[in-house]
Amino acid sequence: MKRRNTKSKEQVLQIFRQENTALSHEMIQSKLESVERATIYRILNRFHEDGVLHKVTGEDNKQYFALCKNCENGQHKHHHLHFQCLTCKTVECLENEITFSIPQGYQVQDFQALMTGVCSRCA
Amino acid sequence: MKRRNTKSKEQVLQIFRQENTALSHEMIQSKLESVERATIYRILNRFHEDGVLHKVTGEDNKQYFALCKNCENGQHKHHHLHFQCLTCKTVECLENEITFSIPQGYQVQDFQALMTGVCSRCA
DNA sequence: CTATTATTGCAACAAAGTCGCATTAAATGA
DNA sequence: TCATTTAATGCGACTTTGTTGCAATAATAG
Numbered sequence: 001m002k003r004r005n006t007k008s009k010e011q012v013l014q015i016f017r018q019e020n021t022a023l024s025h026e027m028i029q030s031k032l033e034s035v036e037r038a039t040i041y042r043i044l045n046r047f048h049e050d051g052v053l054h055k056v057t058g059e060d061n062k063q064y065f066a067l068c069k070n071c072e073n074g075q076h077k078h079h080h081l082h083f084q085c086l087t088c089k090t091v092e093c094l095e096n097e098i099t100f101s102i103p104q105g106y107q108v109q110d111f112q113a114l115m116t117g118v119c120s121r122c123a
Numbered sequence: 124m125k126r127r128n129t130k131s132k133e134q135v136l137q138i139f140r141q142e143n144t145a146l147s148h149e150m151i152q153s154k155l156e157s158v159e160r161a162t163i164y165r166i167l168n169r170f171h172e173d174g175v176l177h178k179v180t181g182e183d184n185k186q187y188f189a190l191c192k193n194c195e196n197g198q199h200k201h202h203h204l205h206f207q208c209l210t211c212k213t214v215e216c217l218e219n220e221i222t223f224s225i226p227q228g229y230q231v232q233d234f235q236a237l238m239t240g241v242c243s244r245c246a
Numbered sequence: 247c248t249a250t251t252a253t254t255g256c257a258a259c260a261a262a263g264t265c266g267c268a269t270t271a272a273a274t275g276a
Numbered sequence: 277t278c279a280t281t282t283a284a285t286g287c288g289a290c291t292t293t294g295t296t297g298c299a300a301t302a303a304t305a306g
Contacts, residue, residue, distance in 0.1 A: 004252055004303045025293080036255050041294060043253095057180045059233070061263085062293070081223055086232065098236075100204055100221055105243030109209070110182070113221075113236035120228030127272045127283055148262080159286045164263060166284090184294085185262070 003050065008035045012043050013052075013067075022056060022064035022082065022091035056082045056091060059116045064091040079111055085119035092119075126173070131158045135166050136175075136190075145179060145187035145205065145214035179205045179214060182239045187214040202234055208242035215242075 015031055016023065028040055044065050047053040053065040064082075081094040091114075102108050134155055139146065151163055167188050170176040176188040187205075204217040214237075225231050 001252070002304085006253065006303075008254080038256080038295075039254055045295095046253095057184065061180065061184070061186075063184075083226070083229065094226060096223055098221060098223055100219055102238070103206070103217060103243070105246055106206065106238075106240060107246060108238050108240040110239045111237070114234070115225070115229075115231050116233045117229060117231040120226070123228055123230060124283075125273085129272075129284060131285075161264075161287080162285055168263095169284095 003046070008032070008039055009043055011035070012040065012047070016053065016065070016067040020092075022066035022093065024058070024062045024064050024091075026062065054112075056112050056114055058084050058089070058091055058114070059086065060084075060089065066091075066093055080113075082112070082114045083119065084114060084116050085122050086116055087118055087122035090119065126169070131155070131162055132166055134158070135163065135170070139176070139188070139190040143215075145189035145216065147181070147185045147187050147214075149185065177235075179235045179237055181207050181212070181214055181237070182209065183207075183212065189214075189216055203236075205235070205237045206242065207237060207239050208245050209239055210241055210245035213242065 011032055012028060012035075015028055025037075025040055025044060028044070029035075029037060032040065044053065044063075048055050048065065053067055056064045056066070058064050064084075079098050081096050081098055082091055083094055084091045094115075098113060135151060135158075138151055138154055148160075148163055148167060151167070152158075152160060155163065167176065167186075171178050171188065176190055179187050179189070181187050187207075202221050202223075204219050204221055205214055206217055207214045217238075221236060
């Protein structure tokens with residue numbers, strides 16, 4: 001199944017390029033009122049499948065997506081930490097890489113880590 | 124607000140003591156058919172508030188709760204990794220503690236980390 | 247320019263979790 | 277032991293996030 005370039009896809013991507021935090025569906029929807037709800041969900045999921053975006057679940061139990069800086073060169077190492085501020089709800093990718101050991105016989109496909117608390121701006 | 128001991132609460136706790144994986148609402152409900160759905164949600168949330176259980180969001184976007192071994196002594200260090208098998212859906216606490224650095228001026232309240240993949244039993 | 251089929255919009259649906267409110271039942275203490 | 281207080285429960289309605297089927301639209305290859 002070959003992907004096609006569409007206006008909505010490009011608009012979504014543009015938003016991620018401008019923002020440097022992770023974004024939820026809600027946030028994108030509010031910036032693209034004209035695009036259908038389900039379409040945005042599908043675009044996000046496709047980008048995620050294609051490895052363009054990575055995904056973290058926030059404390060609010062929403063999916064946040066981000067175009068991580070370290071991953072833009074094609075290889076996807078998402079072993080970094082995320083932080084969600086409980087005040088401003090912002091989810092951001094932290095630079096710190098995390099290292100950990102994988103148990104014997106386990107196959108790891110994905111990883112996500114989230115710290116919650118108060119960010120320096122809201123403190 | 125002082126907590127009271129009830130039968131349902133005790134039953135839920137008993138299930139966690141018997142199991143050594145993290146459990147979702149669904150799993151507890153199936154073992155306690157007679158207890159109301161909303162009640163189980165409330166019990167889980169109260170245990171979480173009280174620091175009896177800790178919480179991780181699974182790949183399936185459900186909340187999993189666990190009575191972690193290392194935390195039973197009153198102090199709560201949940202800086203460990205969780206693993207969810209995409210085949211059997213089991214969520215387990217891994218022993219490995221994770222260490223990471225917290226950015227300047229950030230206040231951390233909680234932490235959760237999830238690896239997904241295939242566990243040794245399903246591989 | 248045409249044919250193919252990915253993508254969209256729409257509407258209906260599903261699942262997880264929350265909330266208000268009346269009722270029930272722990273805990274306290276007289 | 278019994279009455280009082282109020283936390284916990286059951287029930288139903290609801291919200292929110294996300295998915296899916298299907299017909300219409302539009303991007304791409306030839």
